[in-house]
Amino acid sequence: MTDVAVADDALRVVLAPNPSPMTLDGTRTYVVGRSRPVVIDPGPALDGHLAAIETALGGVCLGAIVLTHGHADHSAAVPELARRTGAPVLMGRGALRAGLPASAVTRWIAHGDVVESDAGPLRAIATPGHAPEHLAFHWSQGAEGGAVFVGDHLMGVGDTTLVAPPEGDLADYLESLERIRAAGAGTLYPAHGPPITDAEAALDRYAEHRRVRIEQVYDALRKGGAARPGGLVRRVYGPELDPALAQAAEGSVRAILGYLERKGRVKRRLLGLYSITG
Incomplete structure (x- = not known):
């Protein structure tokens, strides 16, 4: 209703x-x-x-x-x-x-x-x-x-x-x-x-959430080595991720990888693998 x-x-x-x-x-x-x-x-x-x-x-x-x-x-x-x-x-x-x-x-x-x-x-x-x-x-x-x-x-x-x-x-x-x-x-x-x-607090919270996720994805590549987006979802979100949100989580990781790639912090390799630069 x-x-x-x-x-x-x-x-x-x-x-x-x-x-x-x-x-x-x-x-x-x-x-x-x-x-x-x-x-x-x-x-x-x-x-x-x-x-x-x-x-x-x-x-x-x-x-x-x-x-x-x-x-x-x-x-x-x-x-x-x-x-x-x-x-x-x-x-x-x-x-x-x-x-x-x-x-x-x-x-x-x-x-x-x-x-x-x-x-x-x-x-x-x-x-x-x-x-x-x-x-x-x-x-x-x-x-x-x-x-x-x-x-x-x-x-x-x-x-x-x-x-x-x-x-x-x-x-x-x-x-x-x-x-x-x-x-x-x-x-x-x-x-x-x-x-x-409280618009200001919410905008701060949403921006901070993205900043934290960006660094989590980067650190997962730095510590765990090259990976595809699906593998990074498991590293970043862990086993407690709701299966109903798994596709959305992978989409979020892909967006972060694209962001990091444009910033020159990661690179895409063969077979869809990503790794940090340098």
Whole structure:
């Protein structure tokens, strides 16, 4: 069953019933505004979830549908919601995935573009890293710098999110954390998990987690010798790794190896082996 919560007078949160190890308790669809609202990340194409979004809209004219990125747990409901409401669909330019045809996108937006709602403007922040087209949206309403809708760049629980090639890029991810920080918002609204009410601390925590993982992967190569990504997963994460997260962990290791290779600290050898340089 889809849950609808009222975060404040101008923000409603619709939680999709698609829990998993990767989506936590489900995808959060945000409805910003009352009389001319904007929907951020319509989520999965589930009848009950679409009905809950329409209930949250309360029969008013939807101003726009915006996407943080095109992954299906955020975008699959877009074509049907757009058909029902006639609202334009806005997203960052990037790879279109199954279920979201190019014809579904009304306008491509980029860093600095503004989407208007009756509750105030939403300014796009380019946040590649999880996905190349990923955008966050700074909502400057209220005190303490407002809030940023961060999509999958941060999660509401823990200190990590998926950054894995070919879509994910770790250098981009770290730069995007700082771009979010520069917005000066006190609150972050992730697509998965509860609101983050201490943005600065969370951004520090996520950046530090990546720095630690980078050095763990490097040390695993330095101490244990050349290895493939799968072997490094076992060295870094150990036997306690949840099998459901093994593929994500290997993707993270691959992203770190690509980052270290570009920094000149490791090199890729024959047969997919990696070793430290020097």
